[in-house]
Amino acid sequence: MSKSNGIDTEDIVATGKSKKKRNGFLNEMHINWQLYVMLILPVAYLLIFAYGPMLGIQIAFKDYKMAEGIWGSKWIGFDHFIRFFKSMQFPLVMKNTLFLSLYNLLISTPMALFLAVCVNYLTNAKYKKTVQMITYAPHFISVVIMVAIMNQMLATRTGIVNNIIELLGFTRIEFLGKAQYFRHLYVWSGVWQEAGWNSIIYISALAGIDPQIHEAAIVDGATKIRRIFSIDLPSIMPTFIILMIMNVGRIMNVGFTKVFAMQNTLNKTYSEVIETYVYNITFTSGLPNYSYTTAIGLFNSVIGVILITVVNGLSRKLTESSLW
Amino acid sequence: MRKKNGHPVSDSFPDKVFNVTITIITFIFIILCAYPLIYVVSASFSDPMDIFAGKVWLLPSSPTLKGYKTVLDYPDVWIGYGNSVFYTVFGTLINVFMTVLAAYPLSRKDLKYRKPIIMLFTFTMLFNAGMIPNYLLVRDLHLLNTRWALLIPGAISVYNMIIVRTFFMSNIPDELLESARLDGCSDFRFLLNIVLPLSGAVIAVITLYYAVGHWNQYFNAVLYLTDKNTYPLQVFLRNILLENSINDLSAGSVANESERTYLNELLKYSLIVVASAPLLAVYPFIQKYFVKGVMIGAVKG
Numbered sequence: 001m002s003k004s005n006g007i008d009t010e011d012i013v014a015t016g017k018s019k020k021k022r023n024g025f026l027n028e029m030h031i032n033w034q035l036y037v038m039l040i041l042p043v044a045y046l047l048i049f050a051y052g053p054m055l056g057i058q059i060a061f062k063d064y065k066m067a068e069g070i071w072g073s074k075w076i077g078f079d080h081f082i083r084f085f086k087s088m089q090f091p092l093v094m095k096n097t098l099f100l101s102l103y104n105l106l107i108s109t110p111m112a113l114f115l116a117v118c119v120n121y122l123t124n125a126k127y128k129k130t131v132q133m134i135t136y137a138p139h140f141i142s143v144v145i146m147v148a149i150m151n152q153m154l155a156t157r158t159g160i161v162n163n164i165i166e167l168l169g170f171t172r173i174e175f176l177g178k179a180q181y182f183r184h185l186y187v188w189s190g191v192w193q194e195a196g197w198n199s200i201i202y203i204s205a206l207a208g209i210d211p212q213i214h215e216a217a218i219v220d221g222a223t224k225i226r227r228i229f230s231i232d233l234p235s236i237m238p239t240f241i242i243l244m245i246m247n248v249g250r251i252m253n254v255g256f257t258k259v260f261a262m263q264n265t266l267n268k269t270y271s272e273v274i275e276t277y278v279y280n281i282t283f284t285s286g287l288p289n290y291s292y293t294t295a296i297g298l299f300n301s302v303i304g305v306i307l308i309t310v311v312n313g314l315s316r317k318l319t320e321s322s323l324w
Numbered sequence: 325m326r327k328k329n330g331h332p333v334s335d336s337f338p339d340k341v342f343n344v345t346i347t348i349i350t351f352i353f354i355i356l357c358a359y360p361l362i363y364v365v366s367a368s369f370s371d372p373m374d375i376f377a378g379k380v381w382l383l384p385s386s387p388t389l390k391g392y393k394t395v396l397d398y399p400d401v402w403i404g405y406g407n408s409v410f411y412t413v414f415g416t417l418i419n420v421f422m423t424v425l426a427a428y429p430l431s432r433k434d435l436k437y438r439k440p441i442i443m444l445f446t447f448t449m450l451f452n453a454g455m456i457p458n459y460l461l462v463r464d465l466h467l468l469n470t471r472w473a474l475l476i477p478g479a480i481s482v483y484n485m486i487i488v489r490t491f492f493m494s495n496i497p498d499e500l501l502e503s504a505r506l507d508g509c510s511d512f513r514f515l516l517n518i519v520l521p522l523s524g525a526v527i528a529v530i531t532l533y534y535a536v537g538h539w540n541q542y543f544n545a546v547l548y549l550t551d552k553n554t555y556p557l558q559v560f561l562r563n564i565l566l567e568n569s570i571n572d573l574s575a576g577s578v579a580n581e582s583e584r585t586y587l588n589e590l591l592k593y594s595l596i597v598v599a600s601a602p603l604l605a606v607y608p609f610i611q612k613y614f615v616k617g618v619m620i621g622a623v624k625g
Binding site: 024028031032034035036038039041042043045046048049050051052053054056057059070115118119121122123127130131132133134135136137138140141142143144145147148149151152153158160163192195196197200201204221223224225249256257260261275278279282283290293294297298300301304305308 | 336338339342343346347349350353354356357358360361363364367375376378380381422423425426428429430432434435436437441444445448450451452453454455456457458459460461464476477478479480485510511512515536539540542543547558561562565566589592593596599600603604607608611614615618619
């Protein structure tokens with residue numbers, strides 16, 4: 001901001017030198033008003049569409065009536081939350097939400113890391129490129145298409161997977177008809193779709209390791225396996241931890257749109273998570289109770305924020321890598 | 325990409341075993357990722373009887389275009405395609421415009437109130453009001469069941485904004501700004517004539533991110549739209565493929581029930597291919613931009 005030499009351009013770069021400290025705010029506006037003009041639209045968008053709904057959260061503590069509006073409805077305190085905690089559905093949706101998230105967390109991140117380590121040691125550059133190209137591809141398939149492909153491949157009577165199972169002499173498995181398979185289908189289809197994509201960040205972290213460390217290890221006669229455990233994994237730990245923190249923060253939001261696309265009447269006992277529950281009881285009922293479902297959603301978000309804050313704090317203490 | 329780990333001259337025995345093992349493992353990954361896609365494409369060209377009989381393994385069996393003919397004759401598919409192109413083009417334009425407009429000022433270290441504004445943005449990544457308050461807002465703004473409902477909410481992805489901002493901060497040298505200012509260049513002109521031409525790479529990255537997001541988006545459409553004429557393709561796909569209204573599609577083309585059951589199976593495969601074809605066709609050429617985006621984003625997430 002401050003100009004080093006005395007060339008006077010007065011207009012745009014009003015140097016704070018001449019009239020120092022007249023008024024911080026006015027001075028800043030005088031110098032940088034164009035930048036603030038640029039920010040008008042984005043900030044307005046943010047206030048309306050990100051912070052606007054946050055004002056709407058108040059109906060979680062109110063008895064929302066459409067005629068009275070968000071601001072006019074009566075305050076009733078924590079009634080909606082208490083009703084949710086006491087409802088029959090509460091333990092079920094909590095269990096499903098946490099189970100799906102934790103299962104996914106424990107499988108998908110390590111799988112991406114595993115793939116990245118393998119790719120990193122491939123010596124043939126062309127093959128390496130091919131592996132990357134093909135494993136990233138499923139990431140770009142839409143949720144709807146992915147679920148449709150899964151349904152086709154796993155269908156009991158006509159699916160190719162069951163054709164193979166039968167060919168190997170086993171009996172066909174009802175993957176889609178039995179609720180207990182839902183969790184595995186959800187998590188492993190996620191691995192199929194995202195393992196490659198999620199490995200990118202680890203591959204680049206691995207490529208960033210100082211080659212001299214590896215060379216020194218090779219001179220000392222370390223095998224590649226040894227180098228993985230003594231050099232690679234410790235080096236990318238910070239990246240791994242940061243990503244884990246971010247994922248823990250998302251524990252309460254399971255990949256909702258995918259669960260929603262996979263959900264059917266057969267698997268509901270395993271597939272009903274908090275967010276699908278919110279959607280289902282709001283939009284399949286003729287008289288939706290927006291206050292109640294907002295309260296459930298808020299409960300969900302708050303747990304998420306608490307989790308990410310706690311894990312971030314722990315990680316900063318224990319490992320010195322943290323998000324903030 | 326630049327590293328040369330391997331010493332091909334004299335790998336020890338354990339390393340040779342290791343090399344073979346990772347080649348096999350990555351090969352399995354390739355098969356698992358590619359096979360379902362190949363199978364779907366092959367099945368979409370096959371005779372429905374052969375799909376049912378399990379005769380399709382890798383290549384189409386008794387090739388036919390019957391599936392595609394029926395799918396492309398179905399008006400909803402075209403409505404959906406048209407709408408998806410619309411949402412993708414205009415949605416992405418809005419996204420990129422808004423994102424750059426936010427990212428550039430926030431990349432300027434001399435912007436005094438930068439910190440609180442950035443906080444305003446990043447807080448929304450941490451905490452979300454939830455589905456219902458968002459829905460009520462869209463309803464109260466009378467955007468429900470209009471095309472705007474898919475264009476305006478979500479106009480800025482904070483994650484993408486940070487990617488662009490990071491790029492600006494590390495790729496636009498301060499000296500450039502200094503000398504432009506000496507020539508009397510305004511901030512608007514500097515952004516338009518100097519920053520943007522230097523930022524093609526990152527603009528390409530976020531354009532692709534946003535475009536793919538719009539093309540694949542279905543849930544907001546389910547939530548906000550009820551008029552069939554505004555549905556993007558993904559919603560039609562969901563109704564046909566996942567909610568089993570496939571009979572609408574095959575209704576006109578066959579007479580008896582059993583034949584229809586066979587045809588339905590084929591139609592699903594053809595539909596999947598028709599819907600994903602645009603993306604997968606350009607994928608090999610644009611893949612490097614996506615990867616670049618991950619790298620830029622990783623610098624400071």
